[in-house]
Every structure is written in structure tokens, then in C-alpha cells.
Amino acid sequence: NAGVTQTPKFRILKIGQSMTLQCTQDMNHNYMYWYRQDPGMGLKLIYYSVGAGITDKGEVPNGYNVSRSTTEDFPLRLELAAPSQTSVYFCASSYTNRGRGDTEAFFGQGTRLTVV
């Protein structure tokens, strides 16, 4: 029962490098999200997806790109890394079952990214 899996857990990038943070979920959730959490702060939404082939910007999308080719995978791409992108990144997925009055978001373990 893997849930939401993010890789890598830690990464150090040099300014101007690019990388992709991987996220996969095995719960068949349509909704997926990428958040960043700066030290001592809450989670800010970068991008989200309502299903395969559909993505939309969140609160802080600049400097990032996403794609959603399958229900399971939602990678986050950083182009031209900058020190301001030093943060902890969380991927999440969610479901809603109105009949049961039930909803929940599940989170990955987070990726600590440092840009130097």
C-alpha cells in the first residue's frame, strides 16, 4: 500500500540547473497537487491537476512546469533553478466521495531541495 511516492527525498542543485521531481500515486485519485513549504511556513500550491491531460496553475507557479500524461504520475519540472526555489516540495493526491461524506488528501514524504 504505497500511497503517494515522491523521489528523490533530497537534492542539491546548482543555480541554472534543471531537474524533475517525480510523484506517483497508486490510489487511482483524479486530483493531484504540488506544494512548496518554505521554512516555518505553510504549504503554497504550485500546480494542480484534475485528471490526466489537465493541469492548472496554483498560487506560485513561476519557474515550474508540470505534466499529467497518466492518472498515476504528476512530475514537477524545475527549469533554470534559482536560490528562491530552495524549499521542501510535497506532492499530494485527493479523492471525494460525497455519498459517504468522505474526502481526504494524501501526501508524499516530501523532497528537500537546496539550490546553491
Added chain:
Amino acid sequence: AQTVTQSQPEMSVQEAETVTLSCTYDTSESDYYLFWYKQPPSRQMILVIRQEAYKQQNATENRFSVNFQKAAKSFSLKISDSQLGDAAMYFCAFFIIQGAQKLVFGQGTRLTINP
């Protein structure tokens, strides 16, 4: 736009006592959920409790309960009989049901438990 405000950056409580964490939110939506998530030093996000907006009865999960005041847009978390393991960051979150489902977080409250 939806916003969530947690006005207490830090709180502390003696072990075995009760503490209440505050949360207010702003929305024009009528159909939504509210959550409290706990984030221990491991960084894992753990669901503590959830509340449906159209349910008037306050949610309860063991030692955790909420005071949901829909008209006032207030959603506080009460932790009874505080334990050392309750020490963590606590985030209030708002979840829109209609259209594009988005989960919006507050800034968090760091809770310290004093032995």
C-alpha cells in the same frame, strides 16, 4: 480567492492539559471541507480531523475536536489531555468541492508540549 488564517504562530501547553488552536477562513463557496493536519519533525502530513461544511455537528476524533462556526468562518481545534507526541506543526486547510478541487493551507501553528 480562498484564504486561511492561523493567527497563532506558536502555542505551548502543559502535558495533560487542553489547548485550542485557532483558524479562520474566507470564502464565497457554500460546499467545502475543512481539515486539520499535523506535521511532526519527520515532515509527514497527517490528517487529524475533517469537517463537512453542511454538517452542523462538530467533528470529534478521540482527544481531538473542532468548534466549527460556519457563519463566523471559524474552525478551531481543541486537543484534550495533551501528550508529548502531540508536539508538531498544525495546519488548518480548506478544501473546495465544486469545480477544480483545491486544498488551501494556513500558515501553521507550532505546538509545544511541556512535560
